[in-house]
Amino acid sequence: MRFGNLGKKLFCGAATLALASAVSAQNVVKLGMVGEFSGPFAQYGQQILGGMKAYMKLHGDTVAGKKIEIVQKDTGGPAPDVAKRLAQELVTRDNVDILVGFGLTPNALAVAPVATEAKKAMVIMNAATSIITTRSPYIVRVSMTLPQITQPMAVWAAKNGIKKVYTVVADYGPGLDSEKAFSEAFKAAGGEIVGSIHTPLQNPDFAPFVQRVKDAKPEAVFLFLPAGEQGIAFMKGYAERGLAQAGIKLIATGDITDDGVLEAMGEPTLGLITSFHYSAAHNSPENAAFKKAYAEVNGDKLRPNFMAAGGYDGMAAIYEALKKTNGSTDGDKLVAAMKGMKLVSPRGPIMIDPETRDVVQTVYIRKVEKTGGGLYNVEFDKFPDQKDPGK
Numbered sequence: 403m404r405f406g407n408l409g410k411k412l413f414c415g416a417a418t419l420a421l422a423s424a425v426s427a428q429n430v431v432k433l434g435m436v437g438e439f440s441g442p443f444a445q446y447g448q449q450i451l452g453g454m455k456a457y458m459k460l461h462g463d464t465v466a467g468k469k470i471e472i473v474q475k476d477t478g479g480p481a482p483d484v485a486k487r488l489a490q491e492l493v494t495r496d497n498v499d500i501l502v503g504f505g506l507t508p509n510a511l512a513v514a515p516v517a518t519e520a521k522k523a524m525v526i527m528n529a530a531t532s533i534i535t536t537r538s539p540y541i542v543r544v545s546m547t548l549p550q551i552t553q554p555m556a557v558w559a560a561k562n563g564i565k566k567v568y569t570v571v572a573d574y575g576p577g578l579d580s581e582k583a584f585s586e587a588f589k590a591a592g593g594e595i596v597g598s599i600h601t602p603l604q605n606p607d608f609a610p611f612v613q614r615v616k617d618a619k620p621e622a623v624f625l626f627l628p629a630g631e632q633g634i635a636f637m638k639g640y641a642e643r644g645l646a647q648a649g650i651k652l653i654a655t656g657d658i659t660d661d662g663v664l665e666a667m668g669e670p671t672l673g674l675i676t677s678f679h680y681s682a683a684h685n686s687p688e689n690a691a692f693k694k695a696y697a698e699v700n701g702d703k704l705r706p707n708f709m710a711a712g713g714y715d716g717m718a719a720i721y722e723a724l725k726k727t728n729g730s731t732d733g734d735k736l737v738a739a740m741k742g743m744k745l746v747s748p749r750g751p752i753m754i755d756p757e758t759r760d761v762v763q764t765v766y767i768r769k770v771e772k773t774g775g776g777l778y779n780v781e782f783d784k785f786p787d788q789k790d791p792g793k
């Protein structure tokens with residue numbers, strides 16, 4: 403009899419626990435983050451997650467009655483097969499509600515069919531090849547596209563008297579997108595492309611490429627490389643081979659003067675002109691609050707860059723969408739809630755194009771200057787309301 407009672411009590415206890423965890427599972431929204439946390443692109447995951455955490459620091463970890471939890475997975479670099487497997491695990495094993503992250507294009511492309519099959523919203527916080535959003539109706543991108551940020555650079559260069567350009571781009575989606583966007587816009591404005599080079603995505607040695615550019619004697623070189631270590635390596639070659647002294651200007655997308663590595667690249671970057679959507683030097687109360695929260699959560703050592711801003715804005719989009727769906731994580735409802743959404747980002751105003759699910763934003767022209775105790779991309783011209791011209 404006594405055993406019977408104990409058994410009953412144990413059973414009731416277990417049932418209560420099971421019920422409690424079912425209720426708490428209902429009150430949690432799980433974000434499955436696929437990111438690059440190790441290898442040469444490790445800063446991508448770190449920056450994106452840092453931006454996400456900065457948002458949560460400012461806005462709390464609960465929205466529409468749901469607690470937000472992040473489950474992280476590391477692709478270890480550009481590894482589409484790994485990214486796909488990790489996303490499948492996140493959906494089937496970890497029961498995540500939304501897929502987020504994605505620094506690199508190949509990883510985002512590989513996960514697109516997983517989002518479609520699972521009907522889960524997938525928020526791209528960096529990966530910037532134009533076609534990505536066409537690969538699943540569940541994808542929303544808050545970051546940028548390469549054609550979007552490149553085209554203004556071509557227009558600006560032509561307007562400022564540059565006529566002959568040599569293009570150097572990384573040999574994968576974003577690089578090819580930026581080469582096409584630059585060449586088309588530059589030629590349309592009367593410019594001439596005198597040569598082009600594609601550099602490998604992994605372990606490039608820039609010295610021979612830089613020499614080839616120098617020998618062709620263009621007025622400027624247009625450059626796209628994925629943010630981080632490659633920019634440091636290219637700038638070293640550019641300085642060592644004396645391109646600036648030979649009168650060859652460098653113009654680029656802002657990936658090269660990424661705020662996370664600008665100090666490490668040092669003085670050779672002074673005066674460098676780039677086009678981009680985010681600068682840590684952007685002067686706004688939203689950016690000041692973002693940088694303060696980022697430093698509090700991640701420590702002062704790493705300056706937030708555009709990927710951190712992408713992580714922050716991705717969280718903003720998710721929080722605002724969850725408010726609209728009253729906490730429902732249904733993929734169709736979340737994507738519908740994000741279409742046409744307007745946010746005031748640390749970079750300035752942004753909007754999710756309801757037709758393409760891609761971000762519409764201001765693209766700034768910036769110059770590297772020594773200011774505020776360090777090297778910064780100082781914005782001095784802008785192209786407002788830029789859609790992705792790549793679609």
Ligand code: PHB
Pocket residue numbers: 505506507508528529530531576627628629657
């Ligand atoms: C990308 O792989 O889409 C990518 C990576 C780094 C960048 C820009 C785009 O700086």
